[in-house]
Amino acid sequence: MDVKIEFLQSIPYYSGLSPAELESIRRFTFETAAQKGEVVLLEGETSEKLYFVVSGVMKIFKTSANGKEQILQIVRPGESVNEVPIFDGGVNPVSAQAMTPVVLYSIKRSDLETAFREHPQIARNVIKVLAGRIRRLMALIEDLSFKPVVSRVAKILLEQVADETGPRPRLTQQEMAALAGTAREMVGRSLKTLEESQAIRLDRHRIIITNKQVLQETAGVSG
């Protein structure tokens, strides 16, 4: 399985690197695959590899003592997974599970450190990636603290269709609840409310966004 230079070039970690520099990174990069439902990282365990999603979609989540799941992020192609244990040496703070069949590129922590030394641009890129991650987690805290459930559900629906070309995982009501930090029943109720306001239409296994503007207003986001 060949690691593709074109893909490495497209990911934020390696932005601005020359073809020769990317070639040297490729030596450290390995391809791996995960089946739908496979747990790639388990909260509390140690791990030595950073992953990049090449194709497919993964969810990053935490699980409470009573089994409740909070999804922190849905990771799509080009995005990286597992920075925290790689950079602080601790255990995985979250679990990662493939929502679809997934292809990943991995790089070992020791090889990444070598890459940092040889190509300081990567370190600058990583700072930017991590700042973006903090910004996203702050937005999640804001949503969980201040927004009603129906707004959070509206925002989740909008996020799923934001990238017109990327993969769109199908979401169960349980997964929407885990994203919104609420109970499954509240998601069902919110979908009904959104349908009553004619922002969406439920068509069997499809949620059709019929009025994006109303959905954006409910979500409290601008178009």
Place this chain on the structure above:
Amino acid sequence: MAEMPVIDTGKCNGCGLCISVCRCHALVLVNGIISMVETEECCWCTECEAVCVSSAITCPFEIVIEE
């Protein structure tokens, strides 16, 4: 072929709760494991998913924008 809820037979404990809530009789027990009868009448009420204690049935939604 109609889209149907997804069953993970490895997780099914054969309790049969989903059969009791299914409005269109799409679910049956086969050798103690739940199985799906394909039917156009499944309205995707998701109640089978809601009552399943072992998360063996899922009813995923495709999210799309109206053309």
